[in-house]
Each structure stands twice: as C-alpha cells, then as structure tokens.
Amino acid sequence: MQGSANLNVMIKAARKAGRSLVKDFREVENLQVSSKGAGDFVSRADIAAEEIIREELMAARPNYGWVGEESDPVDGKDPTRRWIVDPLDGTTNYLHGMPHWGVSIALEHKGEIVAAVVLDPAKDEMFLAEKGQGAWLNNTRLRVSGRNRMIECIFATGIPFGGRPDLPETLQDIARVAPACAGIRRWGAAALDLAYVAAGRFDGYWERGISTWDIAAGILLVREAGGLVEAVVPRVSPFDDGTILSANGGIFDGFAKVIRNV
Ligand code: LIP
Numbered sequence: 001m002q003g004s005a006n007l008n009v010m011i012k013a014a015r016k017a018g019r020s021l022v023k024d025f026r027e028v029e030n031l032q033v034s035s036k037g038a039g040d041f042v043s044r045a046d047i048a049a050e051e052i053i054r055e056e057l058m059a060a061r062p063n064y065g066w067v068g069e070e071s072d073p074v075d076g077k078d079p080t081r082r083w084i085v086d087p088l089d090g091t092t093n094y095l096h097g098m099p100h101w102g103v104s105i106a107l108e109h110k111g112e113i114v115a116a117v118v119l120d121p122a123k124d125e126m127f128l129a130e131k132g133q134g135a136w137l138n139n140t141r142l143r144v145s146g147r148n149r150m151i152e153c154i155f156a157t158g159i160p161f162g163g164r165p166d167l168p169e170t171l172q173d174i175a176r177v178a179p180a181c182a183g184i185r186r187w188g189a190a191a192l193d194l195a196y197v198a199a200g201r202f203d204g205y206w207e208r209g210i211s212t213w214d215i216a217a218g219i220l221l222v223r224e225a226g227g228l229v230e231a232v233v234p235r236v237s238p239f240d241d242g243t244i245l246s247a248n249g250g251i252f253d254g255f256a257k258v259i260r261n262v
Contacts, residue, residue: 009056024042053105085105100192145248153251204246
C-alpha cells in the first residue's frame with residue numbers, strides 16, 4: 001500500500017513502539033513465575049511505548065491534538081486533527097505472557113477516522129487503512145468475510161471482568177448469540193478483534209464498555225475492508241456510546257437485531 005505521509009509517520013511510530021514492547025515482553029514472560037508478578041513492569045512498558053509513539057507523532061505533526069490511553073489529552077493548534085492511540089491493546093494478555101496484543105494508532109480529522117495502523121508485533125502483522133484507499137494486511141488487500149448465515153459465523157467480543165460494568169448485558173448478549181452462530185471468541189484485544197473482522201477471520205465483533213482508543217483504528221480497518229460498524233444504540237457514535245457492533249455487510253443486520261434484542 002502506497003500510503004500518505006501521515007500513514008508513514010504512523011507506521012514508523014508503531015514499529016518503534018512495537019520493538020520496545022517486544023523487548024519488554026521477553027522479560028514479562030520471565031516474570032510469570034515471580035510472586036510479585038509483572039504488573040508494575042507492564043505498566044512501565046505500556047507508558048514507555050506511548051511515550052515513543054507520542055514523541056514520533058508530535059515531532060512530525062506538532063500541531064495535531066492527542067488522545068492516548070496512558071496520558072492526558074492535548075488540544076492541538078490544529079483543532080481539526082488528533083491522534084487517538086492505544087500503545088498496548090491487550091494489556092492483560094501481555095501481562096500474562098500471551099502473544100496476542102497490539103499497537104493501535106488512528107488519525108481523526110473533523111471527527112472522522114481517516115488513517116489507521118494496528119500492529120501485532122508478535123505475529124509481524126501490520127494492519128493499515130486510509131479513508132477511501134482500502135484496508136491492508138502487510139501488502140495484501142483485506143476484505144471482510146462473505147458469510148451471510150449466522151449459524152456459519154464466528155463472532156468476537158469482550159467480557160467485562162473484575163467488577164467492570166455491563167457484565168449482565170454481555171451475558172444476555174452471549175445467551176442470544178451463542179445458539180445462533182458457529183462460535184464466540186474472547187481474545188482480549190479490541191483493535192485486533194476489529195482487524196480480524198476486516199481480514200475475514202472473524203465474521204463480526206461486538207463489545208460494551210469499550211474505550212475510543214481501543215476501537216478508533218479498527219473501525220476504519222473494518223469499513224475500508226467493506227464491513228459495517230455501528231454502536232449498539234442505533235444512530236449514535238461508538239465513541240459516544242462506548243459500545244460497538246461490527247460485521248460483514250451480509251450478516252450485520254441479523255447480528256445487530258440479536259444484540260439489540262429487537
Ligand atoms: C482491552 C480491550 C479489550 C477489552 C479489555 C480491555 P486494553 O483494552 O482491547 O477488548 O475486552 O477489557 O479494555 O486495556 O488492553 O488496552
């Protein structure tokens with residue numbers, strides 16, 4: 001994919017942060033057996049990765065705004081553009097030494113995501129998209145799956161843990177989706193869940209109580225791969241509702257009706 005200057009800045013930042021996270025991940029794997037665990041170490045790795053990304057992006061585009069999971073938001077001199085960054089999506093997987101986590105970087109322009117990078121360093125998979133330019137995995141064009149019967153589809157979701165809200169609603173969702181599909185996966189990284197919908201690996205994904213930085217880049221990947229994305233509440237932005245529904249065009253309406261229970 002011959003991307004724009006902004007996309008190339010994003011790719012460079014994601015790869016630099018990915019190298020830092022891979023180096024620290026090797027230490028996390030060693031820390032699994034320690035009684036203290038890896039929590040503090042992972043927090044430092046997460047923050048270090050965000051600082052790497054922020055330094056790269058703000059050096060290249062000093063006037064853009066900033067929204068990152070591990071730092072305070074910054075309003076840019078250019079009020080129309082901002083970076084939306086999750087430096088380590090799939091933190092719990094990373095903490096437990098599980099190689100399923102990603103670096104998610106999105107560029108928003110006038111409230112619309114226009115460029116996206118989701119990097120999975122452990123699998124060397126770089127998911128890219130620019131508005132109107134398609135979605136890509138490394139150098140391969142992405143398309144969502146063609147399945148149009150729910151009973152043949154696999155859906156991903158997130159299940160609230162540790163007292164987080166939305167657990168009853170999510171369990172009710174699962175009770176309706178599970179009997180009607182070929183399987184549900186909970187792999188713990190929203191950015192990769194959406195990237196997998198864009199790649200046709202998952203036929204759909206939904207989640208409640210999700211943050212903007214978890215889904216901003218993945219939303220563009222899905223849409224540029226021909227998929228649909230909405231909030232659980234119709235005609236509301238996923239960013240405002242904190243919920244997301246995504247699927248290929250053939251299954252979206254049926255899937256949405258099951259989740260919305262209509
Ligand atoms: C995670 C999301 C995941 C969700 C987790 C967590 P983090 O983001 O990617 O989909 O289920 O609860 O929010 O915290 O690893 O960046």
